[in-house]
Amino acid sequence: QKEVEQNSGPLSVPEGAIASLNCTYSDRGSQSFFWYRQYSGKSPELIMFIYSNGDKEDGRFTAQLNKASQYVSLLIRDSQPSDSATYLCAVNNGRDSSYKLIFGSGTRLLVRP
Amino acid sequence: NAGVTQTPKFQVLKTGQSMTLQCAQDMNHNSMYWYRQDPGMGLRLIYYSASEGTTDKGEVPNGYNVSRLNKREFSLRLESAAPSQTSVYFCASSETGSNQPQHFGDGTRLSIL
Numbered sequence: 665q666k667e668v669e670q671n672s673g674p675l676s677v678p679e680g681a682i683a684s685l686n687c688t689y690s691d692r693g694s695q696s697f698f699w700y701r702q703y704s705g706k707s708p709e710l711i712m713f714i715y716s717n718g719d720k721e722d723g724r725f726t727a728q729l730n731k732a733s734q735y736v737s738l739l740i741r742d743s744q745p746s747d748s749a750t751y752l753c754a755v756n757n758g759r760d761s762s763y764k765l766i767f768g769s770g771t772r773l774l775v776r777p
Numbered sequence: 778n779a780g781v782t783q784t785p786k787f788q789v790l791k792t793g794q795s796m797t798l799q800c801a802q803d804m805n806h807n808s809m810y811w812y813r814q815d816p817g818m819g820l821r822l823i824y825y826s827a828s829e830g831t832t833d834k835g836e837v838p839n840g841y842n843v844s845r846l847n848k849r850e851f852s853l854r855l856e857s858a859a860p861s862q863t864s865v866y867f868c869a870s871s872e873t874g875s876n877q878p879q880h881f882g883d884g885t886r887l888s889i890l
Contacts, residue, residue, distance in 0.1 A: 672817070696876040707867055707881040708820070715876055752819070756875045763808050763827060763875050764835070769819035 668755050670768035678776050683740040685771050687753030696756040697736045703749045743775045779803050781882035783868050789888045790858045798853040798885050800868030807873045809851035813864040826851055858889045
């Protein structure tokens with residue numbers, strides 16, 4: 665079992681719809697969760713982070729965390745073609761005191777005009 | 778705002794050649810990281826430096842060495858390049874603490890023939 669799992673996609677949604685991206689993790693000691701966006705040929709860019717159970721909203725983005733279910737998600741409202749990218753979920757390594765992150769393989773999102 | 782700067786951006790090597798990838802950050806971050814990204818594999822940690830003067834192995838350290846030259850600079854060296862090391866290499870940095878996000882450079886695209 666991978667430590668951080670994401671559906672590789674592609675997830676295809678029409679412009680204006682809500683895109684829902686999901687991530688599960690195996691380490692119950694993980695405390696910090698990050699979502700990065702990566703355009704093709706570019707570097708990962710931080711878009712959201714969440715530490716507590718529940719929802720955290722930032723503009724069109726909402727991160728949701730459920731530690732009991734070991735599940736974190738990213739919702740993108742009013743999806744735009746410019747949101748088409750790969751979204752990486754990253755989780756801190758809860759088993760030691762280092763600051764390492766473990767990344768999922770990413771979900772590719774396609775927003776159709 | 779320069780952030781994290783990586784050089785070179787592209788490089789082609791022959792098997793057995795050596796080279797050093799350079800990384801510098803101007804955000805006064807304590808921690809720095811080197812990742813490689815291969816298709817379908819996500820980001821894999823090669824080495825990291827939690828603070829100036831310390832370095833530790835990540836998930837895939839074989840064939841690489843690192844040097845934390847000072848607080849700003851963290852270099853990655855391939856002593857004898859192999860075709861399996863063809864990849865995109867990203868350097869990242871972060872503040873101290875498990876809840877701190879990592880910020881990435883633009884990457885180095887390395888091909889080994």
